[in-house]
Amino acid sequence: MSGRTVFLDGRRVTLAELPLKGGGQAAVFPVVGDDGIVVKLYREAPGLKEELRLKRMLTMSPLVTRPTDASQPPELAWPTALARGPEGEFLGYAMRRFGEPQHVQLIGLFTRAQRLKLFGDRADWRFLLGVAWNLAFMTARMHYDDLVIGDFSSSNVVVDANGFVTFLDCDSIAFSDPATGELFPCLMHTTDYSSPERQAGGPATRATDEFALAVLVYQLLTAGNHPFGGVPHDSASESTVKDNIAASISYVVRPERVIMPRGTIDPSVLPPELLALARTAFGPGVHDPATRPSAEAWLRALDKERALVRVCPARPLHAFGSHLTACPWCTRAALTGHDVFNVPVVVPGPGVPQPGPPVPTPGEPWPTGLKVALLILAVMILVVIVANA
Structure with a gap:
């Protein structure tokens, strides 16, 4: 059964009846007869600011100038066309499709069952280290192009069978219009990957990306363990990851303060240089953004370890x-x-x-x-x- 009709740069397409995924603000639909693209439609009528953001993004081509392996997919699911209704009303945008089985969410690498199901015996620790390297490289490259990811989480990144990563939901990226200098901020964030200043309503910055990157790298290198998991010994109630981040309580830095979840992998599996970066990020770096390791620092340390596995x-x-x-x-x-x-x-x-x-x-x-x-x-x-x- 077919769904609604939309127009992509004037080209009429029909969307599938059911979305591939949906959130509070938008849903992503397949296009009937074209498996190469999807269309993201906003649930509430988007305003002029959102339309202007997408128009500006269509004039940009970030990360396209760097040489990549021929088999590597784009690192960004960048908008390719505006989606409009029959009356010309702005509804959303089209982008290249990155879906299963060729691409799976990064979170799929965080549990053993999902690793075996999606990657078979390929997803060993060396593979996870390579994914972390690709993630750090993508982050560093985006910062070089003056882009801030903003809503950086394990659900907004997909991985292919070779460990290459692609960032989804690019319409939330923070950037300044190269032509006018106008700032388009990121208004979204995911609490389990949000630094305290982001949780408090502060803007997305390189430093907030670097906090999220540190969490993701640590999760990859420990096969899924969140560095702010567990319950503090002095907690009067069930503590959440968000609470632990806000209170700067991480078992990676102060294990004596936390009742760790059963099955937690010891942080010592991280090589010393990477563990030192993690302890800086989850210790002083929690409340002092200036001390957080940069994406480049993670990249250098990860690159060194790839040759030593x-x-x-x-x-x-x-x-x-x-x-x-x-x-x-x-x-x-x-x-x-x-x-x-x-x-x-x-x-x-x-x-x-x-x-x-x-x-x-x-x-x-x-x-x-x-x-x-x-x-x-x-x-x-x-x-x-x-x-x-």
């Missing part, structure tokens, strides 16, 4: 930082029975024989934990032999 010889899907001497994911799986990146670990019940230790691939070093286990086993056998002699 180690792979577990026992489980090839376990990648981790070069600062660690043993695989953190194997250790975690042994302690909890839950493998963050591989298939579920089955904990045998009473009377069921335990599986033997994993055997390293020939030619690769034996993991430290396995060396210790075998040494203990050898000593126990020797003791038994001596006792029975």
